[in-house]
Amino acid sequence: MQATLIAIQQYCSVHEIESNFVDSLADEGLIAITVVEGNSFVSEEQLQDLELYTRWYHEMGVNTAGIDVIRHLLDRIRHMQMEISHLRARLHLYEGL
Template sequence: MSTQRYIRIQEFARFHQIEESILYEFDDFGLIHLYHRTDGPCISDDDVQDCERVVRLFRDLGINKEGIEVIVRMRGQIVSLQQELRSLKSLMEQPHRRSDQSV
């Protein structure tokens, strides 16, 4: 059984050279999820990559929170559609394998 690991936002902010307040804003806006633990607000290991993506869009590309929200939502839709496409391709290939084996 694996346990969930967390990184404190102070560490995340220092590593990425951003203000902690922007992480609170992203959380309030729903772009990231902060976990409020006894040792302070944290980001789960599972969410670090998404948080880094949001920070890059904001800091490096200068995209505002509303724009990031659209990008994150569209990216989620693309990932979902890619998974669905892989699943459908897999289903379509199955009958071909069966017909190839019977020849």
């Protein structure tokens, strides 16, 4: 199955941002850009993240380095929440003995 690609130029036009913003996200390693016949695309799987980063940038004025920090911290929070849930489950198991 072939992944659906969204043209970066079209995405930027719709969201009223400059394409160098998307390029800087790629430089930070936040998204991957696919180049086909000289045109840049982003996969549909990354669209949700790209829209989130665009909102942070456009509405809140967060630069790409800040976006990377926020994403990293949110990933750590999710990981810690999963670990807490796992530890609570283990605690309930031992409390039941």
